[in-house]
Amino acid sequence: MIPLSFYLGLSALLFSIGLFGIMYHKSGIRLIMCIELMLNSANLNLVAFSSYTDTLDGQVFALFSIALAAAEAAIGFAIFMAIYKMHEKINLDELNLLRW
Amino acid sequence: MQTKKLAAFGIAVLFLAVLGLGIFGTSWNTVSELPENFEDPSNVEGIGMLIFTHYVVPFEVLSLVLLATLIGAIYMAKGEESK
Amino acid sequence: MALENLAFLIPVLPALAFVITFFFGKKMPSGGAIIPILSIAASFIISLLITLGLLANPEEVVSQSIPWFAMLNLGVLIDPLAAVMLTMVSFVSLLIHIYAVGYMAHDPAKPRYFAETSLFTAAMLALILSDNIIQLFVSWELVGLCSYLLIGFWFEKPSAAAAAKKAFLTTRVGDVMFLTGIIVLTTDLLKLAGGIPEGGYLLRFNEIFSYIPQLSALEANLFGLKVSHLTIITLLFFGGAVGKSGQFPLHVWLPDAMEGPTTVSALIHAATMVTAGVYLVARTFPMFLAAPDSLLVVAYVGGFTALFAATMGIVMNDIKRVLAFSTISQLGYMMLGLGVGAAIGMEAVGISLFHLVNHAFFKALLFLCAGSVIHAVGTHDMRELGGVAKVMPITAITMTAAALALAGIGIPGTSIGTSGFFSKDAIIESAYLFGEHSGNWLPYGFSIAAALLTSVYIFRLIFMTFTGKPRSNYGGHESPASMTVPLAILAVFALVFGGLTQTGFMQFLEETFSNNFVNLDLGRLAVLGGYELVQSASAEPTFILWLPILVALIGFGISFVLYYLKAVDLGVLASEKNPIYKLLYRRYYQHEIFTEFFSIGIVYGVVAFLAQLVDVLIDSIVESISIVTVAAGEALKRLQTGVVQTYAAVVVAGVSLLIILIKLITEVL
Numbered sequence: 063m064i065p066l067s068f069y070l071g072l073s074a075l076l077f078s079i080g081l082f083g084i085m086y087h088k089s090g091i092r093l094i095m096c097i098e099l100m101l102n103s104a105n106l107n108l109v110a111f112s113s114y115t116d117t118l119d120g121q122v123f124a125l126f127s128i129a130l131a132a133a134e135a136a137i138g139f140a141i142f143m144a145i146y147k148m149h150e151k152i153n154l155d156e157l158n159l160l161r162w
Numbered sequence: 163m164q165t166k167k168l169a170a171f172g173i174a175v176l177f178l179a180v181l182g183l184g185i186f187g188t189s190w191n192t193v194s195e196l197p198e199n200f201e202d203p204s205n206v207e208g209i210g211m212l213i214f215t216h217y218v219v220p221f222e223v224l225s226l227v228l229l230a231t232l233i234g235a236i237y238m239a240k241g242e243e244s245k
Numbered sequence: 246m247a248l249e250n251l252a253f254l255i256p257v258l259p260a261l262a263f264v265i266t267f268f269f270g271k272k273m274p275s276g277g278a279i280i281p282i283l284s285i286a287a288s289f290i291i292s293l294l295i296t297l298g299l300l301a302n303p304e305e306v307v308s309q310s311i312p313w314f315a316m317l318n319l320g321v322l323i324d325p326l327a328a329v330m331l332t333m334v335s336f337v338s339l340l341i342h343i344y345a346v347g348y349m350a351h352d353p354a355k356p357r358y359f360a361e362t363s364l365f366t367a368a369m370l371a372l373i374l375s376d377n378i379i380q381l382f383v384s385w386e387l388v389g390l391c392s393y394l395l396i397g398f399w400f401e402k403p404s405a406a407a408a409a410k411k412a413f414l415t416t417r418v419g420d421v422m423f424l425t426g427i428i429v430l431t432t433d434l435l436k437l438a439g440g441i442p443e444g445g446y447l448l449r450f451n452e453i454f455s456y457i458p459q460l461s462a463l464e465a466n467l468f469g470l471k472v473s474h475l476t477i478i479t480l481l482f483f484g485g486a487v488g489k490s491g492q493f494p495l496h497v498w499l500p501d502a503m504e505g506p507t508t509v510s511a512l513i514h515a516a517t518m519v520t521a522g523v524y525l526v527a528r529t530f531p532m533f534l535a536a537p538d539s540l541l542v543v544a545y546v547g548g549f550t551a552l553f554a555a556t557m558g559i560v561m562n563d564i565k566r567v568l569a570f571s572t573i574s575q576l577g578y579m580m581l582g583l584g585v586g587a588a589i590g591m592e593a594v595g596i597s598l599f600h601l602v603n604h605a606f607f608k609a610l611l612f613l614c615a616g617s618v619i620h621a622v623g624t625h626d627m628r629e630l631g632g633v634a635k636v637m638p639i640t641a642i643t644m645t646a647a648a649l650a651l652a653g654i655g656i657p658g659t660s661i662g663t664s665g666f667f668s669k670d671a672i673i674e675s676a677y678l679f680g681e682h683s684g685n686w687l688p689y690g691f692s693i694a695a696a697l698l699t700s701v702y703i704f705r706l707i708f709m710t711f712t713g714k715p716r717s718n719y720g721g722h723e724s725p726a727s728m729t730v731p732l733a734i735l736a737v738f739a740l741v742f743g744g745l746t747q748t749g750f751m752q753f754l755e756e757t758f759s760n761n762f763v764n765l766d767l768g769r770l771a772v773l774g775g776y777e778l779v780q781s782a783s784a785e786p787t788f789i790l791w792l793p794i795l796v797a798l799i800g801f802g803i804s805f806v807l808y809y810l811k812a813v814d815l816g817v818l819a820s821e822k823n824p825i826y827k828l829l830y831r832r833y834y835q836h837e838i839f840t841e842f843f844s845i846g847i848v849y850g851v852v853a854f855l856a857q858l859v860d861v862l863i864d865s866i867v868e869s870i871s872i873v874t875v876a877a878g879e880a881l882k883r884l885q886t887g888v889v890q891t892y893a894a895v896v897v898a899g900v901s902l903l904i905i906l907i908k909l910i911t912e913v914l
Contacts, residue, residue, distance in 0.1 A: 158887030
């Protein structure tokens with residue numbers, strides 16, 4: 063069987079792709095999608111550990127993580143709806159009221 | 163390439179490098195053989211048992227969280243409409 | 246009650262009078278003059294009794310002290326030197342206070358005047374009887390303060406305020422030198438005694454004198470010259486005396502000090518305060534005797550001042566200015582008298598003090614008569630006077646008596662003569678001995694020339710003021726009795742005191758340093774100083790004996806011809822076109838050189854420039870700190886972009902770098 067570190071490496075790669083997306087993209091929707099990507103990479107990590115150490119706790123944790131990711135995405139979209147109502151745009155580069 | 167793309171790419175690569183060094187440099191304590199469970203191949207029974215015995219409190223709390231999320235998201239998305 | 250125990254009252258009583266008059270003087274009749282007069286009379290009686298006691302028994306010197314703090318004590322020392330000065334100061338002060346009752350009768354600020362003169366008398370008496378040098382210095386400063394207060398008595402007049410300031414600052418220069426001398430002396434004494442001795446007072450005069458042989462062995466290296474420490478100390482003390490006694494170059498304050506009331510000029514600037522410098526040199530005379538070259542400096546400065554001031558006195562038109570320059574000149578004589586101690590040793594103190602006491606009498610008398618004239622006539626300028634003798638006969642007679650005393654009229658070889666004759670003659674003869682013995686003839690030349698000019702200016706004053714026809718319309722009357730009685734008393738003293746006490750006085754003073762308190766072998770000290778004392782005075786040639794009186798008579802003759810007979814037209818000689826006259830009248834441009842150029846131009850200019858430099862410097866430093874802070878803020882604020890992604894990027898980058906850093910540190914260490 064393949065060593066555990068391959069799974070972990072895949073998860074790290076997915077995480078950094080999500081990270082790049084967060085730091086680069088302008089649109090708010092894309093931001094939420096990248097956050098989901100990062101969360102999913104963490105789930106992958108959990109499941110990998112769970113299977114290689116012969117316990118099921120990691121998979122339970124991963125279930126909870128999925129549920130919470132969904133909840134968080136919902137809230138995120140609701141926030142962007144409110145912002146759109148106020149400013150007519152969700153271009154993150156232009157939402158800089160806390161600027162100097 | 164714009165600076166933003168370059169900077170974001172650079173930071174992501176840096177982070178990946180750090181993580182990678184961490185992952186491939188550690189000796190993980192793992193089982194030698196992947197377990198094969200023929201009675202319960204998808205582990206559903208095992209997961210269900212765990213949820214409702216050890217982790218029942220987080221499960222109930224999670225349901226409350228989902229409820230709160232539902233209410234909050236609907237309220238925020240609705241805005242200030244007069245009823 | 247033993248008389249010695251009352252000695253401390255001599256300065257204390259006038260000080261109490263000062264306090265009482267200052268606070269309650271307004272409510273008392275005659276502006277509170279009676280309390281100071283009574284207290285000074287009491288001091289006079291005590292000093293007189295002590296002096297008489299000392300005359301009978303010169304060994305029994307009054308010496309008491311109480312500890313003060315650290316190594317200082319407060320003490321009283323009355324030896325012959327102090328005794329004669331105490332009696333003279335209290336006597337003259339008493340007479341002038343009585344005179345001032347009449348002179349200041351119309352002045353609204355009388356209580357302040359009497360309080361201040363009372364304080365001054367207290368300080369002067371404390372100076373005379375102090376037995377250690379610190380107490381002397383404290384009284385010295387106090388006397389200077391009272392002089393400032395009294396010169397600026399009519400402070401609403403800007404010229405008076407300026408004169409008071411000038412007096413204080415000029416004497417301050419001298420005071421700083423005096424203090425430096427005390428510091429050097431204390432340092433040396435502490436080094437020689439190896440620390441502060443238990444229960445001993447290092448700065449008492451008897452202790453200082455006992456260390457003189459050791460002090461004279463100490464030498465310092467100044468600009469490549471080897472100078473004895475004693476010379477440095479004594480020259481610094483002499484610097485203080487130069488300031489206080491108006492020797493060249495710190496004499497510039499005395500003529501301006503005539504802005505004060507005339508009684509102040511009589512008290513402070515004729516009889517008492519200006520003699521404090523002479524007293525200091527006399528008190529520390531053993532140190533001067535043991536210091537090489539100090540006495541020569543004293544003699545030269547004194548002689549030069551005598552001549553220098555006399556040249557300016559002959560052209561002044563204000564009565565009080567003439568007398569002021571006369572005072573400076575006579576003080577020069579006193580310093581010269583002390584300086585020729587290089588040849589005659591201890592006698593120098595005797596002759597100098599003799600002239601000091603006589604000068605106090607006739608100079609105070611001259612000032613008081615001038616005050617009487619000014620009080621009656623209302624003007625200071627002699628060009629507007631003339632023929633005052635018809636209006637004020639008593640004043641005229643007493644002033645003439647004083648003039649005769651100042652010029653030194655008398656018959657040599659006998660006891661007939663005015664006081665000034667005996668004392669000035671003694672100084673001039675000693676200067677001759679000094680010249681003959683050491684080959685320095687300049688002091689003698691100075692003294693003879695000054696005697697001539699003295700006679701000229703004082704008789705010029707008499708002729709211009711009292712004789713001839715009135716040159717302006719001045720109305721006037723003789724002064725009241727409270728003013729003429731002191732004049733008469735002083736006139737009697739000015740005429741006969743010298744003749745009566747001549748030999749006794751000088752002998753009395755020679756005992757000053759060889760009594761039970763201070764046991765000094767002055768011959769040994771003179772050897773330390775490198776002076777060869779005259780062992781036996783050979784008889785002087787008759788010509789030298791008669792020269793001073795001859796010169797005085799020539800001076801009388803010159804002014805008689807010029808001002809009484811008016812034989813020569815002075816319009817050309819005494820006008821601004823004559824360059825010599827202009828030089829003398831403008832007092833050798835000293836005001837321009839010292840005040841305008843040096844003080845205002847150089848010193849004030851440098852100080853103002855430095856102040857501005859510091860201002861700009863400090864301002865720029867403080868401002869630059871603020872500029873740096875603000876600029877840093879401006880630069881760093883750009884980190885707050887408001888865009889969430891930037892924050893996320895920074896967080897992630899920071900975490901990665903932190904992990905790398907920790908790994909590196911743990912690997913390296």
